[in-house]
Amino acid sequence: MLCPSYLKWTSKRSRNDVAMHFYITGTSFHRVGQFHLKRAFQRARPDIVLPNRQALANKYLDICYHEVKEETDRRLGAPDTQDIFGPGKTKWGGNDVPRYPNGYPFEHLANFVDSCKDVVRFIRNNGQLKSALSSLQKANHLGRLVMHAPTRLNLNESKYIVAAIEARWEFVYGDAHMVGYLLDPRFVDSGFDSMEFKEDVVDFVVNYPPSDTAPSTNSRRDALSRDLKEFQKYCLKLHSAKGWRLEELKSKKKTVAEFWMHDGQARPLLRELELRAFNLVASSAASERNFSMHGFIQSKKRNRLSPSTVTKLMYIKTNYTLDDELAVKITHRTSIQTLSKSLILK
Numbered sequence: 001m002l003c004p005s006y007l008k009w010t011s012k013r014s015r016n017d018v019a020m021h022f023y024i025t026g027t028s029f030h031r032v033g034q035f036h037l038k039r040a041f042q043r044a045r046p047d048i049v050l051p052n053r054q055a056l057a058n059k060y061l062d063i064c065y066h067e068v069k070e071e072t073d074r075r076l077g078a079p080d081t082q083d084i085f086g087p088g089k090t091k092w093g094g095n096d097v098p099r100y101p102n103g104y105p106f107e108h109l110a111n112f113v114d115s116c117k118d119v120v121r122f123i124r125n126n127g128q129l130k131s132a133l134s135s136l137q138k139a140n141h142l143g144r145l146v147m148h149a150p151t152r153l154n155l156n157e158s159k160y161i162v163a164a165i166e167a168r169w170e171f172v173y174g175d176a177h178m179v180g181y182l183l184d185p186r187f188v189d190s191g192f193d194s195m196e197f198k199e200d201v202v203d204f205v206v207n208y209p210p211s212d213t214a215p216s217t218n219s220r221r222d223a224l225s226r227d228l229k230e231f232q233k234y235c236l237k238l239h240s241a242k243g244w245r246l247e248e249l250k251s252k253k254k255t256v257a258e259f260w261m262h263d264g265q266a267r268p269l270l271r272e273l274e275l276r277a278f279n280l281v282a283s284s285a286a287s288e289r290n291f292s293m294h295g296f297i298q299s300k301k302r303n304r305l306s307p308s309t310v311t312k313l314m315y316i317k318t319n320y321t322l323d324d325e326l327a328v329k330i331t332h333r334t335s336i337q338t339l340s341k342s343l344i345l346k
């Protein structure tokens with residue numbers, strides 16, 4: 001029979017393992033609250049409570065970081081670990097003297113580093129020269145700010161990339177954005193390139209169906225058209241008066257969605273469409289997939305992580321997946337140390 005201390009330890013280790021999975025796969029922390037993930041753990045072990053995303057970004061990140069760092073440092077300090085970039089050292093006159101083998105490919109780099117140290121030491125000891133170099137460095141930086149960025153792309157490649165970006169933009173910048181311009185009190189249907197395009201968006205609004213399965217009807221179209229005209233008149237009055245209602249929206253003290261939620265109740269059909277459009281969240285799913293597929297690095301924009309947190313994530317990802325031995329040794333060492341204390345047979 002297992003004692004309570006062992007059960008408590010396995011629950012703790014399970015949370016650590018879940019956190020480590022998030023770190024090494026680049027999964028966004030908010031996904032830890034996903035319903036099916038929680039249910040799967042509850043069915044297997046009802047006593048396990050998964051960490052929330054704040055704990056993943058702080059407490060468990062520190063725990064996993066120190067585990068990986070401890071094992072990495074231990075391996076690097078092992079007698080059988082060889083430094084392929086540094087020279088071998090032998091005793092000569094009581095001092096460690098570097099010895100490079102024949103054909104050593106990094107000897108010129110080591111000599112270059114030693115020379116650079118001498119130059120830096122000389123500059124630090126010469127205040128006038130240091131001040132002059134600092135001024136030149138600032139001037140060079142300012143010059144780069146106005147220089148054209150170099151590119152290796154030829155004209156055809158540049159045109160192809162520009163066309164691909166424009167096509168993607170046209171795909172992303174769809175009807176929902178145009179509806180936003182049309183029914184945002186701050187813009188009063190401005191932002192359209194042509195009257196024809198504006199009319200297309202108006203048609204989209206007027207023909208907006210009540211649901212994905214129910215088609216629109218003539219009475220609904222008439223009601224939407226009437227609401228739209230009344231709303232545009234209302235917005236023109238707002239801009240003419242320049243009152244506090246418009247200022248609230250421009251200063252972002254009230255969002256457009258909040259405006260429609262409270263002030264748009266007289267136009268229920270238009271309000272339904274607007275609340276749907278203005279509550280759309282800008283998705284970073286594509287960016288997350290790219291991070292996960294190519295870099296396995298957490299998206300700072302998505303998780304709002306500090307630089308030190310991102311550094312720890314990169315350290316864990318780089319060293320934990322360097323080879324499978326590191327992961328196995330971390331798990332094995334922790335298990336042996338705790339099992340010997342917690343496992344009791346009755």
